[in-house]
Amino acid sequence: MPPKPVTLSGVHFMNGDEAVAEGAIAAGCTFFAAYPITPQSEIAERMARRLPQIGGMFIQMEDELAAMAAVVGAAWGGVKAMTATSGPGFSLMMENLGLAIMTETPCVLANVQRGAPSTGLPTLVGQGDMMQARWGSHGHYEIIALAPASPQEAFDLTVKAFALSERFRVPVLVMTDEVVGHMYERVEIPEEVPIAPRRKPQVPPEEFLPYKPDEDLVPPMACAGEGYRIHVTGLTHDERGYPAMDAEAHDRLVRRLVEKILRYREEYTFWEEVGLEDAEVAIVSYGISARVAHGAMELARKKGLKVGLLRLITCWPFPDEIVRKVAEKVAGLVVVEINLGQIAREVERVACGRAPVVGVYHAGGRIHTPEEVLSGIEEVLKDAG
Amino acid sequence: MPGKPKEKAAPEFVPARHPMEKYLRTERLPHIWCAGCGLGTALSCFLFALDELGWDLDSVAVVSGIGCAGRVAGYVRLDSYHTTHGRALPFATGLKLAKPDLHVVVFSGDGDLFAIGGNHFIHAARRNIDMTVICVNNFNYGMTGGQLGPTTPLEARCTTAPYGNFEPPFNLVYLAASAGATYVARWTTLHARRLQHAMVEALSRKGFTFVEVISPCPTNYGRRNRLGEGLDEMRYYAEHAVIRHGADPKEADIVPGKDFLIGKFVDMEKLTYLEMYRAKVAQLKGKR
Ligand code: SF4
Numbered sequence: 128m129p130p131k132p133v134t135l136s137g138v139h140f141m142n143g144d145e146a147v148a149e150g151a152i153a154a155g156c157t158f159f160a161a162y163p164i165t166p167q168s169e170i171a172e173r174m175a176r177r178l179p180q181i182g183g184m185f186i187q188m189e190d191e192l193a194a195m196a197a198v199v200g201a202a203w204g205g206v207k208a209m210t211a212t213s214g215p216g217f218s219l220m221m222e223n224l225g226l227a228i229m230t231e232t233p234c235v236l237a238n239v240q241r242g243a244p245s246t247g248l249p250t251l252v253g254q255g256d257m258m259q260a261r262w263g264s265h266g267h268y269e270i271i272a273l274a275p276a277s278p279q280e281a282f283d284l285t286v287k288a289f290a291l292s293e294r295f296r297v298p299v300l301v302m303t304d305e306v307v308g309h310m311y312e313r314v315e316i317p318e319e320v321p322i323a324p325r326r327k328p329q330v331p332p333e334e335f336l337p338y339k340p341d342e343d344l345v346p347p348m349a350c351a352g353e354g355y356r357i358h359v360t361g362l363t364h365d366e367r368g369y370p371a372m373d374a375e376a377h378d379r380l381v382r383r384l385v386e387k388i389l390r391y392r393e394e395y396t397f398w399e400e401v402g403l404e405d406a407e408v409a410i411v412s413y414g415i416s417a418r419v420a421h422g423a424m425e426l427a428r429k430k431g432l433k434v435g436l437l438r439l440i441t442c443w444p445f446p447d448e449i450v451r452k453v454a455e456k457v458a459g460l461v462v463v464e465i466n467l468g469q470i471a472r473e474v475e476r477v478a479c480g481r482a483p484v485v486g487v488y489h490a491g492g493r494i495h496t497p498e499e500v501l502s503g504i505e506e507v508l509k510d511a512g
Numbered sequence: 513m514p515g516k517p518k519e520k521a522a523p524e525f526v527p528a529r530h531p532m533e534k535y536l537r538t539e540r541l542p543h544i545w546c547a548g549c550g551l552g553t554a555l556s557c558f559l560f561a562l563d564e565l566g567w568d569l570d571s572v573a574v575v576s577g578i579g580c581a582g583r584v585a586g587y588v589r590l591d592s593y594h595t596t597h598g599r600a601l602p603f604a605t606g607l608k609l610a611k612p613d614l615h616v617v618v619f620s621g622d623g624d625l626f627a628i629g630g631n632h633f634i635h636a637a638r639r640n641i642d643m644t645v646i647c648v649n650n651f652n653y654g655m656t657g658g659q660l661g662p663t664t665p666l667e668a669r670c671t672t673a674p675y676g677n678f679e680p681p682f683n684l685v686y687l688a689a690s691a692g693a694t695y696v697a698r699w700t701t702l703h704a705r706r707l708q709h710a711m712v713e714a715l716s717r718k719g720f721t722f723v724e725v726i727s728p729c730p731t732n733y734g735r736r737n738r739l740g741e742g743l744d745e746m747r748y749y750a751e752h753a754v755i756r757h758g759a760d761p762k763e764a765d766i767v768p769g770k771d772f773l774i775g776k777f778v779d780m781e782k783l784t785y786l787e788m789y790r791a792k793v794a795q796l797k798g799k800r
Contacts, residue, residue, distance in 0.1 A: 157610075158606065158609065158610050160602075160606060179789075179792065179793050179796060180796070182793075184609045184610065184789070186605070186609060188602060188605075188635070189602075189631050189632060189635040190631065192598075192599060192602070192632075193599070193601075193602035193605075193631075193632055193635070194602075196595065196596065196599040196602035196603045196605075196606065196632075197602045197603065197605050197606030197609075198606060199595075199603055199606065200575070200593070200595075200602065200603035200604060200605065200606025200607035200608075200610070201606035201607065201609060201610035202606075202610075203591075203593065203606075203607055203610075204606065204607045204608075204609070204610025204611035204614070205610060205611055206610045206611075208606065208610065222596055222599070223595075223596055223599060223603075225596075226595060226596050226599075350611075351573045351591040351607060351611055351614055352570055352571060352573070352591065352611055352613070352614050353570070354570045355591070356569070356570065356589055356590050356591055356592075357591060357592075358537065358585065358586055358592045358593075358594070359592070359593045359594065360585070360586065360593075360594035361594065361595065361596055362594065369537075369539075369540060369586070370586065
């Protein structure tokens with residue numbers, strides 16, 4: 128067993144990046160591999176300082192391909208492992224993120240989003256990697272992605288991310304952004320953070336089938352050196368973990384990987400509703416944009432407009448039911464995000480004509496102003512007649 | 513040689529079982545490798561080496577990348593990881609650092625380790641991560657049909673070098689030695705006993721140790737370059753491989769038709785990544 132890390136507790140003043148690092152340590156993360164990138168650096172720097180103090184392992188790899196690969200390897204070594212990056216590194220990590228999905232490796236990846244495409248705006252905010260979080264690695268899969276709107280939430284959701292990654296044996300993404308990452312706020316760290324257990328085989332090695340799932344579709348995990356001598360491959364495999372090169376085996380495996388996540392939405396779907404009870408317009412937003420949207424909502428209320436806010440905390444799998452219920456009772460929806468309409472596509476899909484959807488978009492480099500959001504609200508009210 | 517009738521006398525005795533069967537996932541046999549391929553020999557040598565070392569097999573993990581050599585991980589009855597193309601080394605780095613008492617062995621091919629994975633190789637060697645890398649070098653990409661690789665000699669034919677290769681190849685011995693490997697040896701699949709011995713040495717040394725295995729790929733590289741069958745390549749190795757221990761790695765270039773060096777080039781001690789890390793942690797604790 129890795130040593131129980133010494134965690135901070137009590138009230139601290141820290142930024143969102145540092146809160147991600149502390150959340151990871153509180154959750155029992157003892158391995159962190161990364162490559163330097165703005166605006167993620169504070170996470171890696173904090174981990175480089177903290178992990179050696181608590182018997183953990185920090186390594187700065189040669190690139191993000193290697194960082195993600197090392198995280199997957201470390202998880203098979205039996206520890207809780209994490210990496211953090213921003214857009215360009217996120218692109219490189221997609222390869223081994225796919226390996227983690229296919230081999231059902233629990234791990235956590237934080238993406239501190241910045242302006243993109245390409246090198247884009249290294250020091251300025253963006254939310255343009257949301258679809259990449261969903262579909263960035265090749266093939267069809269489901270992944271869990273959480274979007275914090277504050278340093279406190281960066282801490283809390285990183286803790287949750289570790290628990291969910293163990294529960295479902297899937298990589299979990301913490302989709303934060305440059306503003307949350309660099310914003311200093313009060314972060315309250317509880318005395319005791321429960322460490323999520325790894326599901327272990329219940330049978331002796333001779334009887335163990337490494338990819339035979341339990342009833343909930345998640346198989347127990349035998350790590351290296353535990354005597355199970357299993358084979359793990361990114362190829363399509365059967366319950367023994369051996370390559371199975373046919374369409375039926377592939378369909379069976381990919382469907383299970385998807386189903387094991389989708390069947391348990393209520394376990395990981397988090398959201399916040401503000402003022403939706405009497406709302407005629409609902410703003411749908413997430414991460415830092417949701418905080419601006421909150422300000423815009425108050426502005427609108429002062430003007431006598433009935434506006435509420437649905438803040439998505441879990442962005443993937445997309446919370447269809449939650450958004451549908453809101454879409455059913457309002458006259459219009461306003462989506463606020465720092466890209467040109469990614470989550471908005473999902474909102475439109477789910478709203479499915481029940482209410483008009485207006486996007487308030489910005490390509491990146493700054494957060495919205497409440498006034499911009501307000502004009503979106505006025506526009507949708509016009510659309511709704 | 514092409515045109516010449518092939519003598520193919522059936523072997524008198526075909527053992528029903530591989531002597532190292534206890535280390536193999538026999539339920540996965542027959543393997544996918546071609547007749548005359550050197551990969552079986554390289555794997556056998558590795559298993560004999562493990563047997564000689566007598567380690568607790570629960571403490572050994574094999575990590576492979578992608579390609580014909582990458583399939584080794586699928587045949588050994590050990591904790592074995594068949595990862596992504598080129599990423600066996602960073603995966604193995606994570607595995608080793610997370611579980612330092614594991615013996616981590618990376619078994620992969622020249623394209624996987626030195627083209628797509630080349631950057632990881634030099635950094636794993638530079639850091640001196642305690643692991644053994646066995647590279648089966650057959651001078652091309654076998655799995656995908658015989659494309660040009662980072663070790664393909666000048667003028668050799670590959671499907672993606674149809675007029676002859678004009679890219680200078682890597683000398684892997686020199687590369688590994690310059691990047692910081694603490695043990696560097698090269699043998700061919702003809703030199704099975706010496707190869708086994710080199711593997712024993714590499715596995716038992718601490719630090720980043722490297723064994724290059726020159727190996728025939730009769731299906732692709734051999735056929736396209738008219739080298740004959742696997743056996744003909746063995747003859748070629750017998751004629752051209754020159755054993756010279758302690759030779760200058762710089763001189764270990766491989767040029768078709770010319771003699772090439774094999775043997776042990778580097779064997780030294782150096783603090784490993786984990787030793788350095790632990791020393792740093794101890795220093796940190798002392799300061800407090
Ligand atoms: S293609 Fe070449 S390397 Fe691959 S199994 Fe056949 S002979 Fe061996």
